[in-house]
Amino acid sequence: MRLSLIAKLSLAISLILLATMGLFAYINVEQLEKLLYEEAVIDADKLSETIIRTTHYHMLENNLKRAYQIIDEVGSQRGIIDRIRMVNKFGLVTHSTDSKEKGLYLDKKAEACSMCHSGPSPLVHATTMNRSRLFTNREGKEVLGLAKAIYNEERCYTAPCHFHPKEAKVLGVLDVIVSLDQMHQKVYAYRNEIIVLTVLQIGLIALCLTFLTQRLVNRPVRALVNHAHLIGGGDLDATVRVKNRDELGELADAFNGMTINLKKARVELEDWGKNLEDKVEERTQEIKKIQSQLVHSEKLASLGELVAGIAHEINNPLTGILVFASLLASDSKLDPSLKGDLDLIVKETQRCARIVKGLLDFSRESMPQKKPSSLNAIMDATLTLVCNQSSFHDINVIKEYNPDIPEMNLDPNQIEQVFINLLLNACHAIGGPGEIRIRTGFDQEREEAYAAITDNGCGIPEEHLSKIFDPFFSTKENKGTGLGLSVSYGIIEGHGGRIEVRSTMGAGTTFTCWLPLNHDRATATAEAAAANQAAPLPESS
Template structure:
């Protein structure tokens, strides 16, 4: 369903206002909750102080029945859940809940943690630190506050008491009050805030609708009608002037555009009289373009011809190689000619390799991209080369990222890149060493990578800038120098790049970086796995 301009503005403004008011209400609600909780703590503390002051003389006279009766009367009033008197050993000597009287509390109990919670005994604490919040068994939150009964001078000098002067605290008075009233106030405040927010949103949306209808929607509708007239070719009408604001400037611009279109149409009518001359000029330009197209087709045909010639070279090379092999296997061949025949075979194979490399380098085929697992492609490439003689004494260490997402790549081309790099690493290690392969992803850069490190001879610094150049090779008489060039072109076609770090005598590291697809997960679970050369299980991908 299509929303008009008024609805969009009303909805957008309402959402902004709703977010602002919701944030304000939340902060205000938290502040009010803190104030009410502090007030509840103060109220409970006042009750505790009142009890201590009211029973002071009773405690001096050791009038326990009257003292306990006073506590029971204070505990029966509204807003008090429970009052307990605990001696310094942790035993409840009296409680308005008779089932608790005589119970011994441990030092790790919540009521005891105020004084015994730290490394040293705490004799004094603020009302906030003497309070605790917990829930009753039947539901409902309670607030408890403890107040120490100190051994004052009037206590240890009284004739009826036996507490020595060295005792600092004689016991604890624990007052527990319910927080139902606080939550009732918070619920009422929340309901009022919601109602007020809805009222403000309704009034704001109504005002925005009325103002937008008058100031924006009506002028826009008139401009739309004028635009429709222009599309029908009616260039005589003008837009009525609006207020002196942006809408008025837009109306004036429409009127100016209408006049310009009218003049342009008159110019076109004048150009029609010179149509024949313009057609002749256009015909000449088309002829020139056709000639250019013909030249382009000739160049394309020449490129195909060159490719065909390269393919045709393979035919005589194949014949030379076959017959040379037959001659070499002939028992009647003179021993003095065997070295020459071997040279012919070797050089023919080298020519065939050069032609093949030229074809691969010049083909520039478009990658057939599909979602593939980079770990599986690496395993497929290793399967092709790890059983060769070159890799018999090379230890292969795999460290694959099991959470690596699937990549949109051409699996065959990427496998060709990895085979080239694995073989180059094998040659650099002279068939003995450690080949370390690791994969991973960088969600922030939207990239996945595979790093290939060998501990071979390394590449001199002056050659690092040349290794991707066609026909450049550091292997004497062992390659065409096109492997890394082809690999670099393939990776570039995939939107990635290749980085290389090398040190002579230490080893070489190649890092192939490929872009992650848009739908790939941004935070996969990164774990690593190491496997030896004999492992053949396919690594998982996300």
């Protein structure tokens, strides 16, 4: 059975109102019953006090017959008083409006005694509410009992008729039990009134909601549905006429705007079909551009081989220069004024050699010399090397290592080279005071360990993220050769791992190196990568 929107809304809101108003009515009835109960306790306490005061004189005169007669007269109010009984300090019922109870002894655990005799010693004074109790009488009706102590006043222990010891605090208890029928009748009447008012209110609200929903929601929605059917049938000249100045009015405007856009799109498609040759020519030019980019990529691939040849050719004369310059610098016959120049030659030659080594590392894949190594120890060794540089003096390095990472089969030198490149790049990205956070850990399910280096530097533009691992690509002006990340990428790939990068402009960059924990899987992955590699250039991440 399909319910309309009005029926669903009315039913849902009616159920919510029923639940909330039912809860509200329940709380009100409970509060009323509590107040009436407290009022009944106060009335019973006043009645007890009145009986005690009224019979006090007769008790002093030892006129027990008259005192008990007064109690019987008060207890004769049927429907109000259930029974009244007087209990002495020994628990003996000396008098009761129920003749069956006279002469009975009450246990200290009885309802009338337990509130004062629940502890190790009986209470002399108790609050009115603590002296009251609710229970069901022999007729099955709920009644209220209130026990009020009769204290040993001075007139009691000095009276000539009967003597009570001065040390006695309590002479007995007057237990008044009153009926709660009138209280229950009031509560039931109030509850019935609440139920009737709740039903009437829910019915009135449901009628109002039905009328308002029909006018404000259902009509506009039907107009939108009809409009959607017209659009589905191809009538793009149809418009929705909804005058509401609310969300449904905005939705109608959006429908009209969508219809206009669809109409424009259909006109454009018709024009595009008429001008298909122009479109084909345009796509042909785009394909030519893509082919040009592919040719450029092939040239980059061959550049690796060219770099290797040039590096080998340069390396030989550099070696000779370095050797002879070192020999001359250590010759004792050398003019001291020339030693500084020779040292400069040695230094610059060594720098050239490092550049050549970087070119060779880029152009050829060097097999890692793996051995069981600790990822955390390699990172600490790397920090020892780079943190002494002046550029790291204003940078706070935070280490968050996982000490449970097992030893892995790695080439410590190559992994250290990767970490050096990443840390130096992070330092250059900060360009001053800043923070570098280093985290290590592992994923047991994926059997991979990771080292993440996060800086709070300038970040990398999104359009550069796909190029940062390309050889000779660098975002540093007049710095670097653009080979550091390419070499690092090749080293991690040679270990069967991968490098991930996340960056936000102005917030910083995170490089994460993932390395396999399983040596056999790492070897298989590295061999597969080497077999599928068509050129020495690493692929962009």
